[in-house]
Amino acid sequence: MFDVLFSHILKKVSLTEEEKSLLKSFFNAKNLRKKEFLLQEGEICHYLSFVSKGLLRSYHIDERGDEHMNLFAWEGWWSSDIYSFSFNEIAQFNIDALEDSELLLITRENLEEMTLQIPKMDRYFRILFQNSLATKERRLVSSNSYTAKEKYIQLADSNPQMIQRVPQNLIASYLGLAPETLSRIKKNIALGK
Amino acid sequence: MFDVLFSHILKKVSLTEEEKSLLKSFFNAKNLRKKEFLLQEGEICHYLSFVSKGLLRSYHIDERGDEHMNLFAWEGWWSSDIYSFSFNEIAQFNIDALEDSELLLITRENLEEMTLQIPKMDRYFRILFQNSLATKERRLVSSNSYTAKEKYIQLADSNPQMIQRVPQNLIASYLGLAPETLSRIKKNIALGK
DNA sequence: CGGATCGTTGATCAACTTCAACGGTCGTGG
DNA sequence: CCACGACCGTTGAAGTTGATCAACGATCCG
Numbered sequence: 001m002f003d004v005l006f007s008h009i010l011k012k013v014s015l016t017e018e019e020k021s022l023l024k025s026f027f028n029a030k031n032l033r034k035k036e037f038l039l040q041e042g043e044i045c046h047y048l049s050f051v052s053k054g055l056l057r058s059y060h061i062d063e064r065g066d067e068h069m070n071l072f073a074w075e076g077w078w079s080s081d082i083y084s085f086s087f088n089e090i091a092q093f094n095i096d097a098l099e100d101s102e103l104l105l106i107t108r109e110n111l112e113e114m115t116l117q118i119p120k121m122d123r124y125f126r127i128l129f130q131n132s133l134a135t136k137e138r139r140l141v142s143s144n145s146y147t148a149k150e151k152y153i154q155l156a157d158s159n160p161q162m163i164q165r166v167p168q169n170l171i172a173s174y175l176g177l178a179p180e181t182l183s184r185i186k187k188n189i190a191l192g193k
Numbered sequence: 194m195f196d197v198l199f200s201h202i203l204k205k206v207s208l209t210e211e212e213k214s215l216l217k218s219f220f221n222a223k224n225l226r227k228k229e230f231l232l233q234e235g236e237i238c239h240y241l242s243f244v245s246k247g248l249l250r251s252y253h254i255d256e257r258g259d260e261h262m263n264l265f266a267w268e269g270w271w272s273s274d275i276y277s278f279s280f281n282e283i284a285q286f287n288i289d290a291l292e293d294s295e296l297l298l299i300t301r302e303n304l305e306e307m308t309l310q311i312p313k314m315d316r317y318f319r320i321l322f323q324n325s326l327a328t329k330e331r332r333l334v335s336s337n338s339y340t341a342k343e344k345y346i347q348l349a350d351s352n353p354q355m356i357q358r359v360p361q362n363l364i365a366s367y368l369g370l371a372p373e374t375l376s377r378i379k380k381n382i383a384l385g386k
Numbered sequence: 387c388g389g390a391t392c393g394t395t396g397a398t399c400a401a402c403t404t405c406a407a408c409g410g411t412c413g414t415g416g
Numbered sequence: 417c418c419a420c421g422a423c424c425g426t427t428g429a430a431g432t433t434g435a436t437c438a439a440c441g442a443t444c445c446g
Contacts (some may be wrong), residue, residue, distance in 0.1 A: 043404090063340070068337050070334055085327075087327070115316065119315065122312065123308065125323070130318070133329060136329045169425075177403095178402070182425095182428080183427085361393065375391090380395090
């Protein structure tokens with residue numbers, strides 16, 4: 001259960017055995033069946049969730065009832081409504097499971113306590129958030145700068161695993177496109193533009 | 194020069210006087226005149242830059258030559274091509290000054306060294322990046338979910354200072370709109386929709 | 387004063403959405 | 417084990433939003 005987490009952390013900072021077992025005490029394990037919710041819009045998001053197995057999605061539902069994907073998280077990724085988690089405000093995202101999943105959850109209070117007891121974890125999360133921010137910044141510019149086709153090609157190049165593992169209509173939503181549009185784009189690409 | 198930086202840091206972590214003077218040694222001051230560049234696309238971004246006075250913009254230029262704003266940074270904000278800075282890759286963003294500015298720069302190497310000597314700075318940047326990530330996540334969903342008019346209203350509500358301080362055509366670009374479109378939207382809003 | 391920059395307005399256009407229908411596949415319950 | 421419904425991707429036709437192109441007036445600044 002903790003193997004995936006530790007190997008992920010150890011890529012960024014080193015941990016002693018004592019720190020490892022201390023660290024474990026701050027987490028709760030949770031299993032989520034396909035289609036079960038981890039978080040629903042309107043709640044407060046109390047956890048950062050590490051996915052040790054499976055696949056989660058986080059998405060927003062607008063007033064018209066349309067879903068807009070925020071991100072997908074599989075083995076080795078974190079998921080949360082980070083805004084809600086950080087500022088203790090109402091969540092804008094739903095999180096549910098696309099596949100049966102095994103998670104490790106940590107609350108805001110435990111994160112606080114853990115980083116005080118193991119300052120290296122501030123460093124781990126600093127690097128994690130720094131990298132996520134870097135990626136998200138590029139994605140945001142891409143979203144505003146490029147055509148639907150360009151965006152899809154960029155994604156397919158930079159994240160082929162996502163395209164293999166996630167249904168096409170959800171990929172479309174992730175890119176801010178109607179599912180029909182993505183279908184047509186793929187057809188055009190297959191026809192050599 | 195360092196007053197603004199310290200007051201910003203002290204909102205998130207405490208620092209002793211020794212830590213403060215140690216911290217100073219990792220930064221370089223730099224002045225930037227209006228329209229001068231801090232970073233140009235294609236270079237490596239070597240710095241995180243803290244704005245103690247003035248206003249910076251960071252933006253991407255696409256193959257068609259069109260500019261796409263990434264963010265604006267004024268007193269109390271950081272600016273960088275964080276992807277380039279983090280991964281030592283070629284920058285996608287240009288950064289230049291919209292107003293005469295006073296900056297404090299820190300290199301990747303100095304950031305590394307500073308966080309090792311003052312672990313609390315890992316915590317500071319962890320919180321800083323966590324908050325930025327939270328904001329950027331919401332902005333990205335907003336960008337994919339809402340109409341041009343909704344996006345503008347959200348921005349005007351959440352960040353009125355930006356609208357006061359930044360020219361309208363750059364606001365348009367920040368929202369991923371043509372300047373003419375934003376002009377028409379504002380007209381419609383003024384006419385009571 | 388003169389040029390550059392910025393916002394505005396009108397007309398046209400293109401990209402993407404919406405709506406509707408259909409065929410294939412998968413998984414579940416009878 | 418088969419059948420049915422749900423889900424997913426595809427295709428076509430029509431509609432809409434926002435982009436583009438062009439022209440003009442206002443303001444700022446040197």
